[in-house]
Amino acid sequence: MRGETVLEVRDLHTHFFLRRGVVKAVDGVSFALRRGEVLGLVGESGCGKSLTALSLMRLLPKGGARTIKGEVLLDGKNILERTPAEMREIRGRRISMVLQDPQTSLNPVFTIGNQLREAIVRRKRAPLIGAGRAEVMKEAVAALRRVEIAAPEQRIGQYPHQMSGGMKQRVVGAIAISGEPGVLIADEPTTALDVTIQLQYLKLLKRLQAETGMAILFITHDFGVVGRMCDRVAVMYAGRIVECGPVRQIFEAPQHPYTRALIASVPRMSGPVGRLTTIEGQPPSLMDLPVGCRFASRCPLVEQRCLDAYPGTVQVGPEHTADCWKVAPS
């Protein structure tokens, strides 16, 4: 599993500059993604996980969002310094993305073949005439077959509304990986799918990863999906990664109080049925973040120093870090 680092994010800050103030949605995020691994980015709504992904793609929403600080090194080069034209070359070929809702990522008025061909043609710069056209068509059918769509020759002429949710998400996956990217960002790709379809899709992603060796940044709020998919996990809270480590250690010995509470609040399929552990209170407003630890107001172990200053990142084990005053360094 261990490969060289393909994507490294250093101290990324993406803020929304609004008239009311500055929303610090991503506020100092650092992580590294290695070839052939799945890194889970976990957190609750509003913690900044999706905006982190959009920052990596340089596809920030219009209306005041700007990456103001940090580096995103893709194969060693900072993509935040690229021109828009260079970025278009990078997207789809080096780094690609699958979003949550396949209904909105596919265009309803074009056939899926059309949308697949668009990606292939752009990559090959092949003209859509003569032999080139047949070639592209063949490649599109092969791409559908690769994501395990039955009867791809017939499916290729269909519109998105003629397909089920699971099948649409496969098409989106086929488009995303058609350029053989080194990094795939999957932003909650199975949240809209039924459980049995979700399992099919996750297994497909794993298989494709084994074939291509791509690195996957898997964004999710579901610890079940994390357990099934990820090699390492980064837990995000209020714009920062508060804990990062191998999946087994995160589940068996979580160090940060937030991670611990979050995992404890998940209803289980076995063991006693009692009251569920909850986290009282709300995350802090991203417009008015405390100077100290961001989890302090909800933390059962809070002390004065937690309120006074943000804890540094502590190495708590091999490849395992936590941002907390109360953890013991290894």
Add this chain to the structure above:
Amino acid sequence: MSGEPLLRVEGLRKHFALTKGILFARTLGYIKAVDDVSFEIRAGETLGLVGESGCGKTTTSRMILNLETPTEGQILLEGEPIDGLQGDALRAYRTKVQAVFQDPWSSLNPRMKAGRTIAEALIVNAARDRRRGDQARIAARVQELLLQVGLRPEQAQQYPHEFSGGQRQRVALAAALASRPKLIVLDEPVSALDVSIRAQMMNLLKDIQAEDDVAYLLVAHDLATVRHMAHHTVVMYLGKIVEQAPTASLFEDVRHPYTRALFSAVLVAGPGRPEEEIVLKGEVPSPLNPPSGCHFHPRCPWVMPRCSQQEPALREVSPGHAVACHLFDGA
């Protein structure tokens, strides 16, 4: 555990006609959204209704809410059939059976303050009883309800957008509780909420059940949620019940191949993989043209020749635990 159940559903069917043309409409076929479903809910208990999209669980709950008329079969609340209820009798039924839906964004009126949303049912009931809406009494009850769902009384003055997702779902729950219902239909009540908020809501629902002795029909796709909330569980596939049992015995002893696949698809929050992993082939077939015999046979790993010819009956395999599968014919 004796006497008449609170709600009884008998042989319930709902077939939607698929038509073509407007003036001379032809019926192309029927979608059997719900096809011969029977179950009971006892006072103060929770029944979990589980299945994937299109299995008919929402249509079933809509018929119980009297939002959809059954094609066949009947629903009895406290022994009284609910079809044909009109006027005051229908309004009285609505006070007894309430609902909380998945998305609190769309179930609350954005232009109505939370207090007014909660008071709505009380005002309507006061009018039905030919009483003047007693302002002070209603206001006191709204305060009481807000406290019961874990909000502050002054939050009655807030609009839906001023609440977080979890708080909005609490407002929706307070509104449902206002008329002191006997049964609340909870249609995916926690699936739109964050993990930590989900646990709060589930605890709250259980507390309220213990305090008010209200019964829940919990429509959900998440088995872990059902396990924590429901006393009985009904599993549906393509409009039919494939398995039903007391929740504890179902989770200990899953019988039907579909239920087993569903259980194995639940991803456990922990490292590693489950011992048994059944990945189903393909997707749920179209309800317009369901497979012959057992609807599940084309995807079933244990399929036998008989399965495509003969529809299995729902048969009791142990006390209270019924399964519709030919594998258990001899049992």
